[in-house]
Amino acid sequence: MSADETKVRAPTRADVARLAGVSTAVVSYVVNGGPRTVAPSTRLRVLNAIKQLNYRPNPSARALKRGSTHMLGLLVTEVLNPFFAEYIDALDEAASKLDRFLVLSVTREVPDHEAQAVTSLVNQGVDGLIFLCHVQDQRLYQAGGAGMARVMLDRNAPMDGFSSVGADSEEGAAMGTDHLIERGHRNIGLITGAMRRHNNDMRSVGWARELAAAGLPLSEPVVTTWTREGGYLGAKQLFERDEPPTAIMAGSDLIAIGVLQAAHEAGMDIPQDLAVVSFDGTSESAFSWPPLTTVRQPFEQMAEAAIQVLLDGSEAPRHQSFPMELIVRESSGPAVPSP
CATH class of the missing domain: 3.40.50.2300 (Response regulator)
Structure with missing residues (x-):
């Protein structure tokens, strides 16, 4: 199959393998960085095929293989308010320390934006959802099903069924x-x-x-x-x-x-x-x-607690309140x- 033929649909791992002249397993080794070593010349052929076909690995599929994408979805109301900006920065710092990465989506307190933002993050295969916002459709808090870790931020009281973090x-x-x-x-x-x-x-x-x-x-x-x-x-x-x-x-x-x-x-x-x-x-x-x-x-302490909640997803929901200074x-x- 030529690169032109793949334009009618999204290219697959098999397409990359055919163009590079390798097996699909080798493509996976290159994309995932292992578990087996690939010869430099072979790796280069695979990377060139990926570029030529504009291949994009499916994060959800990779998550099934690896058990985790190491990505955490963060939903925020806005980003111009310094409260949100500093909270986002603290969350990013806390996540990075634990080899996790944030995927940010802004809700703007608009129902359609909220639904699209949550759905997009779930479809990207995030390991957990951080709600630094309040969504109008309460069903969105359950997005991703029972296996999705989630935490609610900027809450000053417990929220039934969910772990939450907030200042006193x-x-x-x-x-x-x-x-x-x-x-x-x-x-x-x-x-x-x-x-x-x-x-x-x-x-x-x-x-x-x-x-x-x-x-x-x-x-x-x-x-x-x-x-x-x-x-x-x-x-x-x-x-x-x-x-x-x-x-x-x-x-x-x-x-x-x-x-x-x-x-x-x-x-x-x-x-x-x-x-x-x-x-x-x-x-x-x-x-x-x-x-x-x-x-x-205490943005830094609250952020660290929030990230830890997602990594300890099996724990029973609880509210954590932090003193102010x-x-x-x-x-x-x-x-x-x-x-």
């Missing part, structure tokens, strides 16, 4: 709020984003808990989008209240950066007129102006003098 967001928000109380603030606002399915609004719980423990008034939180613009608009809402806050606990670094922009436009000095604490602790928080005091998610910078300022 209630304690993180409480830590940030308590820091502002210790600075002398008595009117502390909260701007957070809408929570997705399988996640409770534990940031609000931690914030409200600390205010109640200190005997401070509890105002209505502003719920916005998880974006800079969301933080900007949320801050404007707080500034228009009869008693605007002297400090704001922001539900993410991006929301906090939007708050800073709104405060600058209003002629406020940070932290003299308004103190700000953010949530997540991505690198962006260190390069805002002023640099943000933040409660940081308060990083104090200029945005929360010095202690406020008592009135």
Whole structure:
């Protein structure tokens, strides 16, 4: 069979073998790097035939032969948000240490995208699925059947039937709020984003808990989008209240950066007129102006735990919660003098 004839269908291993003048077993040895050694001249003929025919090995078939593709499918909502970017980087680092490789697919919170992304990863023969997203069709969490390892990330509570990993967001928000109380603030606002399915609004719980423990008034939180613009608009809402806050606990670094922009436009000095604490602790928080005091998610530890869950796929599903760390910078300022 000529190279032209194979254009009407996808070339097979047998096609490569015929063109190279070798057996299909030899083609497999070249493609898989073993188990038998192939003479350099023979290997070159096979590689030339692969190139000429544009042959692409089937990952699923290779997985059946080798028992593993060493590929892990990662589904994320988006990649521009620094929260996702830093989590992806930590997951890639953790996977590489264990000779695993990530295949990334973006869902964009669009049902058709979600279904296509999950199906594509399963068809590529990944050994496990990492959901750093929330899909609208709950059946997609079961993609790949009972033999597929899977783990849910950015979860703050157990998810029935699945292993999950997340930061202790209630304690993180409480830590940030308590820091502002210790600075002398008595009117502390909260701007957070809408929570997705399988996640409770534990940031609000931690914030409200600390205010109640200190005997401070509890105002209505502003719920916005998880974006800079969301933080900007949320801050404007707080500034228009009869008693605007002297400090704001922001539900993410991006929301906090939007708050800073709104405060600058209003002629406020940070932290003299308004103190700000953010949530997540991505690198962006260190390069805002002023640099943000933040409660940081332990991306590296959570990523390592997630990869290990996939490699220990036989274990019963469980939820792992990780403590957060308060990083104090200029945005929360010095202690406020008592009135």
